[in-house]
Amino acid sequence: MTIRRPVPRVAAVHDLSGFGRTSLTAIMPILSTLGVQVCPLPTAILSTHTGGFSDYHFVDLSAELPAMLSHWKSLGLEFDAIYSGFLGSAAQCKMVSHLIRDFGGEQVLVVVDPVMGDGGQRYATMGPEMVEAMRELVAEADLITPNFTEAALLLGEEYRHELEPAQVKDWLLRLGELGPRTVVITSMPVAGRADLSSVVAHEREDDRFWRVDCTYLPASYPGTGDCFASVLVGSLLQGDSLPIALDRAVQFVSTAIRASFGYPNPAREGVVLERVLDTLRAPVTGSSFSIMD
Numbered sequence: 001m002t003i004r005r006p007v008p009r010v011a012a013v014h015d016l017s018g019f020g021r022t023s024l025t026a027i028m029p030i031l032s033t034l035g036v037q038v039c040p041l042p043t044a045i046l047s048t049h050t051g052g053f054s055d056y057h058f059v060d061l062s063a064e065l066p067a068m069l070s071h072w073k074s075l076g077l078e079f080d081a082i083y084s085g086f087l088g089s090a091a092q093c094k095m096v097s098h099l100i101r102d103f104g105g106e107q108v109l110v111v112v113d114p115v116m117g118d119g120g121q122r123y124a125t126m127g128p129e130m131v132e133a134m135r136e137l138v139a140e141a142d143l144i145t146p147n148f149t150e151a152a153l154l155l156g157e158e159y160r161h162e163l164e165p166a167q168v169k170d171w172l173l174r175l176g177e178l179g180p181r182t183v184v185i186t187s188m189p190v191a192g193r194a195d196l197s198s199v200v201a202h203e204r205e206d207d208r209f210w211r212v213d214c215t216y217l218p219a220s221y222p223g224t225g226d227c228f229a230s231v232l233v234g235s236l237l238q239g240d241s242l243p244i245a246l247d248r249a250v251q252f253v254s255t256a257i258r259a260s261f262g263y264p265n266p267a268r269e270g271v272v273l274e275r276v277l278d279t280l281r282a283p284v285t286g287s288s289f290s291i292m293d
């Protein structure tokens with residue numbers, strides 16, 4: 001027997017923000033802890049992320065990406081997953097499409113986290129052209145992980161404060177019609193339950209709808225979407241089923257938020273990842289997912 005690779009390998013296409021625990025500074029430690037090799041392709045370098053900081057320095061690396069990719073190609077590199085998140089421009093969305101065409105395939109899990117905004121607002125660098133470009137990019141993905149705000153943007157829906165269960169299913173199915181076979185929406189408000197927030201998902205193959213609820217925590221830390229999607233990717237690459245991977249991702253984010261809550265540091269510093277990373281090594285001993293009927 002030949003071992004193809006000692007550990008799964010992911011091409012991670014995100015920005016590198018020096019301060020604030022978002023994107024690559026969250027994704028790399030999480031996936032490494034889950035035993036996954038991360039090959040970062042930084043789309044931009046920022047002094048800090050854009051949530052809660054102003055005057056950040058933003059260096060767009062778009063012009064460098066084709067040369068990086070052609071070097072990877074000349075090496076004959078192969079990946080088990082391609083995972084993109086925050087992108088600096090509409091042109092970068094096109095570059096990720098090329099990456100998917102060059103390095104994707106039957107055996108490669110393509111995950112697009114269409115990072116564009118949160119809480120009903122678009123992030124500072126996300127103009128309307130990004131929404132259009134992201135809509136085209138999600139068509140190339142196997143799995144997408146928009147939050148509620150991003151789901152509304154992708155569908156051209158108004159942001160609202162809650163959705164009835166039938167509408168939740170409708171949104172999941174319509175996002176699936178854009179292309180991906182698995183759709184996950186995070187930070188979904190639960191109708192009539194202000195104390196809860198849900199992650200919901202639909203898999204086209206077996207037409208099942210999944211839901212994981214967690215207690216709504218009155219705090220918002222940048223980067224929690226990156227933490228969620230990274231645990232999901234790492235867990236799926238370890239061989240977990242989708243509902244277990246969703247459960248692990250929800251658990252991790254909620255543990256990270258709770259661990260951060262009691263500190264006086266401003267939310268813009270992100271969650272205290274370093275204090276909770278080890279929880280990712282625990283075996284799965286329970287779960288709280290349900291099937292939506």
Ligand code: PXL
Pocket residue numbers: 015017022023046048049050051086115123222223224225226
């Ligand atoms: O985690 C989302 C994210 C990623 N990258 C940058 C960001 C944000 C959210 O604010 O600003 C640069």
